Amino acid sequence: NAGVTQTPKFQVLKTGQSMTLQCAQDMNHEYMSWYRQDPGMGLRLIHYSVGAGITDQGEVPNGYNVSRSTTEDFPLRLLSAAPSQTSVYFCASSYIQGPGYGYTFGSGTRLTVV
Amino acid sequence: QKEVEQDPGPLSVPEGAIVSLNCTYSNSAFQYFMWYRQYSRKGPELLMYTYSSGNKEDGRFTAQVDKSSKYISLFIRDSQPSDSATYLCAMSGTSGGSYIPTFGRGTSLIVHP
Numbered sequence: 001n002a003g004v005t006q007t008p009k010f011q012v013l014k015t016g017q018s019m020t021l022q023c024a025q026d027m028n029h030e031y032m033s034w035y036r037q038d039p040g041m042g043l044r045l046i047h048y049s050v051g052a053g054i055t056d057q058g059e060v061p062n063g064y065n066v067s068r069s070t071t072e073d074f075p076l077r078l079l080s081a082a083p084s085q086t087s088v089y090f091c092a093s094s095y096i097q098g099p100g101y102g103y104t105f106g107s108g109t110r111l112t113v114v
Numbered sequence: 115q116k117e118v119e120q121d122p123g124p125l126s127v128p129e130g131a132i133v134s135l136n137c138t139y140s141n142s143a144f145q146y147f148m149w150y151r152q153y154s155r156k157g158p159e160l161l162m163y164t165y166s167s168g169n170k171e172d173g174r175f176t177a178q179v180d181k182s183s184k185y186i187s188l189f190i191r192d193s194q195p196s197d198s199a200t201y202l203c204a205m206s207g208t209s210g211g212s213y214i215p216t217f218g219r220g221t222s223l224i225v226h227p
Binding site: 004043045048058097098103104105106107 | 215
């Protein structure tokens with residue numbers, strides 16, 4: 001089925017470890033983004049990309065890196081995991097970043113940092 | 115004060131009730147308004163989209179925007195247990211050509227049989 005695929009679905013990390021959360025979409029969407037969702041905080045934008053080779057920071061970028069080498073993939077890297085990064089991470093994509101285009105979200109990655 | 119305020123609930127209603135979900139906002143530049151539905155342990159999915167003020171209807175769902183009061187609503191008629199989910203409002207403007215939305219924290223809705 002077409003959509004946004006996130007892997008892994010669950011992950012437990014130790015403090016200081018690094019890892020990459022994968023996001024892939026097969027809808028030829030130009031715009032992709034990463035959010036984290038925490039209780040009482042709602043969705044907060046981490047990084048986004050308006051096309052291959054172009055990325056920018058969102059509201060909470062510290063501790064995360066992204067790259068966009070292809071239209072389909074937008075991985076999120078945690079450089080040195082901290083307990084404060086325990087959260088549910090969602091990848092979202094849209095045809096373009098513009099009005100009238102809602103986001104398609106993945107099913108999320110639940111990350112626990114101990 | 116957050117740009118978008120949304121009561122987290124939970125809001126518990128009996129099946130068949132009319133549900134009203136609301137968000138207020140402070141940024142007068144917002145022109146595009148969306149509602150997302152998020153089932154437990156799933157990603158949000160776009161439910162409704164409206165531009166500027168007015169109403170939009172889609173089946174049992176009606177989205178309403180009052181820009182003069184900076185207030186948006188989502189009404190659900192004949193609510194069903196399958197409507198139980200968290201509903202997030204989102205809104206965006208055209209600041210610098212960016213349409214990145216600001217999300218509310220979401221309202222948890224429980225429709226009991």
